[in-house]
Amino acid sequence: MTTDAQASRIVRDAFSRHPLSWIDALPWVAVAGLYFAAGTYLPLGTQVMIAIIFALALDLALGFGGIATLGHAAFFGLGAYAAGLYALDISTEPISGLVAAGLVGGIGGLIAGPLVLRTRGLTLVMLTLAVATLLHELANSFKSVTGGADGLFGYKIAPVFGIFSFDLAGRTAYWYGAAVMAVVFFLCKALVNSPFGLAVRGIRENQVRMRMLGVPVISRLVMLYAISGALAAVAGGLSAQVTKLVGLDSLTFTLSGNVLVMLILGGTGSLYGAFLGATLFVVLSDRAAAVDPFNWLFAVGIVLILAVRYAPQGLVGLIEQLAARAGWGRGRA
Amino acid sequence: MSVPALEIDHVSKSFGALRVAREVCLTLAPGARHALIGPNGAGKTTLVNLVTGLLQPSGGAIRLDGTDITDLPPERRVALGLARTFQISSLFPELTVAENVALAFEAKLGHDRQIVGRLRDRTDIIDGTAALLDSLGLLALAPRPVTDLPYGQRRLVEIALVLALAPKTLLLDEPAAGLASSDRNAVLDLLLRLPSALTILVIEHDMSLVFRLADRITVMVEGEVLVEGAPAEIRANPAVRDVYLGKRSHG
Numbered sequence: 174m175t176t177d178a179q180a181s182r183i184v185r186d187a188f189s190r191h192p193l194s195w196i197d198a199l200p201w202v203a204v205a206g207l208y209f210a211a212g213t214y215l216p217l218g219t220q221v222m223i224a225i226i227f228a229l230a231l232d233l234a235l236g237f238g239g240i241a242t243l244g245h246a247a248f249f250g251l252g253a254y255a256a257g258l259y260a261l262d263i264s265t266e267p268i269s270g271l272v273a274a275g276l277v278g279g280i281g282g283l284i285a286g287p288l289v290l291r292t293r294g295l296t297l298v299m300l301t302l303a304v305a306t307l308l309h310e311l312a313n314s315f316k317s318v319t320g321g322a323d324g325l326f327g328y329k330i331a332p333v334f335g336i337f338s339f340d341l342a343g344r345t346a347y348w349y350g351a352a353v354m355a356v357v358f359f360l361c362k363a364l365v366n367s368p369f370g371l372a373v374r375g376i377r378e379n380q381v382r383m384r385m386l387g388v389p390v391i392s393r394l395v396m397l398y399a400i401s402g403a404l405a406a407v408a409g410g411l412s413a414q415v416t417k418l419v420g421l422d423s424l425t426f427t428l429s430g431n432v433l434v435m436l437i438l439g440g441t442g443s444l445y446g447a448f449l450g451a452t453l454f455v456v457l458s459d460r461a462a463a464v465d466p467f468n469w470l471f472a473v474g475i476v477l478i479l480a481v482r483y484a485p486q487g488l489v490g491l492i493e494q495l496a497a498r499a500g501w502g503r504g505r506a
Numbered sequence: 507m508s509v510p511a512l513e514i515d516h517v518s519k520s521f522g523a524l525r526v527a528r529e530v531c532l533t534l535a536p537g538a539r540h541a542l543i544g545p546n547g548a549g550k551t552t553l554v555n556l557v558t559g560l561l562q563p564s565g566g567a568i569r570l571d572g573t574d575i576t577d578l579p580p581e582r583r584v585a586l587g588l589a590r591t592f593q594i595s596s597l598f599p600e601l602t603v604a605e606n607v608a609l610a611f612e613a614k615l616g617h618d619r620q621i622v623g624r625l626r627d628r629t630d631i632i633d634g635t636a637a638l639l640d641s642l643g644l645l646a647l648a649p650r651p652v653t654d655l656p657y658g659q660r661r662l663v664e665i666a667l668v669l670a671l672a673p674k675t676l677l678l679d680e681p682a683a684g685l686a687s688s689d690r691n692a693v694l695d696l697l698l699r700l701p702s703a704l705t706i707l708v709i710e711h712d713m714s715l716v717f718r719l720a721d722r723i724t725v726m727v728e729g730e731v732l733v734e735g736a737p738a739e740i741r742a743n744p745a746v747r748d749v750y751l752g753k754r755s756h757g
Contacts, residue, residue: 180636180645185626187604187649368625371601372618375609378598385558385596386613386671387584393619400621 188371200225200358200448204351208344216343216415221455222350223412226357228435228447230404235433236441237365238397239377240290243298243429244305245405247285248278250424252406254312257325257419265331271353271410278406282399290394293380302426309424324420325413339415346415353411357404361444364400373397438480440487449488509572511536511675511705512588517556517566519549519729526552528729529566534675534705541720542709545749549729550709551593554677557707558590559583570675584613587674591667591681593709595660599653603644603663606652608635610670634670642666642696658689665696676700678708682715694718717741725749 204222211218227249234240252274259270289300312319319325332338337345364370376383376390383390413419422428431454439450457476461469484491514532518525526549534540542550555561557568559580567576575583598606611631612618625631639645644662652660661681668676681697682690694715700706710716716723717737724734725746733743740746 177633177636180640181629181632183645183648184604184608184632184636184639187602188608188625189602189605363624364621366624366626367621368612368617368623368628368631369619369621371605371609371625372612374601374605375598378600379596381560382592382596382598383609383613384580385560385584385590386610386667387581388613388618389579389581396619396621 196445197362201351201355204354208347213342215347217456217459219343219346219350219415220459221452222347222354223408223415224432224435224451224455225447226354226411227405227408227432228439228451229357229361229444230401230408231432231436232441232444232447233361233364233404234398234401235436236443236446237370237377238373238394238401240394240398240401241294241298242301243426243433244301244303245401245432246424246426246428247301247305247308248281248402248405249409249412249428249432250305250308250312251281251402252278252409253413253419253423254319254325254409255406256410256413257328258318260328260330260414261325265329267330267333267349267414270330270414271407274410274413275403275407278409279399279403281406282402283395285402286395286398287391290391290398302429305424305426305429309421312421312424319419319421322421324418326418328417330414330417343415350411350415353407357407358444360404365444369393369396434477436487438477438487440484440489440491443489446487446489453488508536510534510569511538511571512557512707513567513569513572514553514557515567515569517553517563517568519552519556519561520564526729527556527563530726530729530731532707532724532731532734534707536674536705537703538705538707539719539721540705540707541716541723542707542726543711543713543716543723544726544732547728548726550726551679552729553726554590554679554707554709557677558588584671584673588677589668589671589673589675590677591664591679593679593683595657595664597652597660597663597667600651602649602651603655604635604639604648606663607638607666607670608632610667611635614671638666638670642669658685658692661685661689661693662696665693669700673704675705676707678706678710680709680711682710682712690715 207218231245234242255277256270256274259273285304289297289304292300313321330339333345333349339345372388372393376393380390409423435450435454436446438454439446439448458469458473461472510533512534514530516529516531517527518529519527530553544550552561556563559578563576567574569575570583570586570588573586575586598609608631611634615630617628617631639648642662644666647655647659652663665681682693685693690712697719708719720737722734723737723740725732725740727749732749733746
C-alpha cells in the first residue's frame with residue numbers, strides 16, 4: 174500500500190503540464206540576438222511578435238478550449254481601433270492604451286461568446302466569421318469614428334514609461350513588443366496550468382461529460398473566449414501603437430485565416446506552436462513578397478502543403494517526433 | 507415513509523410518432539439497489555437520459571430527494587447529488603487517468619473556474635484524486651492517457667469519475683457491458699463495496715450481476731414498465747420469462 178504522500182506525488186506527476194524549462198528561454202534569446210543582427214529588419218521582428226501574441230490568444234481558444242473560430246480578427250481589430258481611438262481622444266500613454274484595448278476585446282468576447290458558443294463545429298465557424306464580418310462592415314460604415322476605408326491615423330504615442338520614445342528605426346517598438354509578448358506568454362502559461370486550464374481541456378475533449386460532472390460548459394467557454402479575445406485585442410492594440418495606423422484590414426477574414434494558418438503551422442495546444450508558426454509565416458510572407466511582389470502567395474502555399482504532408486501536428490509535433498526518435502523526449506508536453 | 511431518493515412520476519417521451527417512454531413510474535428509496543432490465547430498445551437508456559436532463563420529457567415529473575428537477579439543466583441536477591456513468595465509456599481520451607478524476611474533483615469543489623494558481627498546488631484536488639485512485643487500485647494507471655487503456659480499465663475509471671462527485675443517487679448505464687468475465691468481476695466487486703447510503707439505479711444485461719447487486723428490479727418493454735418486484739418475484743414471473751429472460755440472451 175502506498176502512503177498518502179506517495180500517492181499524491183504520483184497524481185501530481187501524472188498531470189500533463191507546461192512547466193518552465195530551458196525551452197522557454199529560447200524566444201527571448203532569439204529576441205535579444207535579433208536585435209543586434211536584424212538591422213533594418215527590426216520592424217519585421219516587431220510584426221512577428223505581434224503575430225505571436227495574436228496566435229497565442231487563438232491557441233487558448235482553439236488549442237486548449239477547442240473553439241473553432243474563423244473570426245478572431247474581430248478581437249484584433251477591436252483592440253486596434255480601441256488603442257487608436259484611445260491615443261486620439263483620451264491619452265497617448267501606451268500601456269494604459271493596451272489595457273484599454275484588452276478590456277474592449279474582453280468585453281467583446283463576453284458579448285459575442287454567449288451568442289456563438291452555444292453551437293459547435295461548422296455552425297460555430299460560420300458564426301465567428303459572421304461576427305467579424307459584421308464588425309468590419311460597422312467600421313466601414315461609421316467613418317466619423319473609424320475613418321472608414323482611410324483608417325485611423327495621425328495620432329501620437331507617448332514614450333513608454335515617459336522615457337523611451339518611439340524612434341524611426343523601431344528600437345523602442347521592438348523592446349516594447351517583446352515585453353508585451355513576455356507578459357502575454359506568462360499569462361497564458363499560468364492559465365493553462367490552473368484548474369480552469371484543465372477544465373477547458375476537458376470541455377475540448379468531451380462537452381457532454383463535463384456537463385454530467387456538473388460544469389456549466391457554456392459559461393466556462395465564454396470566459397475562455399473573453400480572455401482569448403482580450404489578448405488578441407492587446408495584439409491589435411500593439412499593432413496600432415507601433416504602426417500608428419489602424420485600417421479595415423485589421424478586421425478582415427484574411428487576417429482571421431492567416432492567424433489560424435500560423436497556429437496550425439506551428440501546432441495547436443502547446444503555446445510554442447504560436448512562436449514557430451507566426452515566425453515562419455510572417456518572415457516567409459515578407460521575404461517571398463520582396464522576391465516576387467506578385468506571386469509571393471505561391472511560396473506560402475507550397476510551405477503549407479509541405480507542412481500538412483510532413484508535419485500534420487505542426488512544427489511542434491514534428492520537433493517532438495524527432496526528439497523522441499533521437500531518444501531525448503521530454504515525455505508528454 | 508421517507509422522501510424517495512429518486513421518483514420518476516408518469517414520465518413520457520416521444521420522438522415524433524415514436525413513443526420511447528410511456529407513463530413510466532419508478533421510485534427509489536434512499537440506499538436502494540434498483541436494477542432496470544429489459545430487451546434492447548426497451549427505453550432504458552432513454553430513461554437515464556431523461557433523469558439526467560440530457561433529454562426533456564414530453565410529460566410527467568422527475569423528483570430528486572423531493573425536489574422537482576424536471577426543468578433543471580443537467581449540471582444543476584449534478585449539483586443536487588445526481589451522477590451517472592455512460593454505456594459507452596465517456597471520458598476525456600487525451601487526458602491522463604489522474605486528470606480525468608481530478609476534473610471530477612475540481613468540478614465537485616467548484617474549482618473549475620479558478621484561473622489563478624496552479625493545479626499542482628491544489629492539495630484538496632490532488633489528495634482526493636490520489637486517495638480515490640488508490641482505494642480503487644487504479645493508482646498505477648494515473649499517468650496513462652485514457653485512450654491507451656484497455657476497455658475494462660476504462661470502465662473502472664468511468665466509475666471512479668462518478669465516485670469523485672460523491673453523489674447521493676447514482677445511475678449506472680450497463681457498467682459491465684462488453685467486459686470479459688474477470689473485468690466484470692472487478693466491476694461487480696467495486697459496486698458491491700459502494701457505501702450503503704448511496705442510492706443506485708443500474709441498467710444491466712448481465713443477469714448474474716443484476717441478481718447479486720439489486721434488491722429490486724423493474725422490467726421495461728417497449729417504453730413501458732412491465733413489472734416491478736423483488737429479484738425472486740421477477741425470476742419467477744412467467745411474463746418476464748417470456749419477453750426477456752427465457753427467450754434469448756442479450757449482450
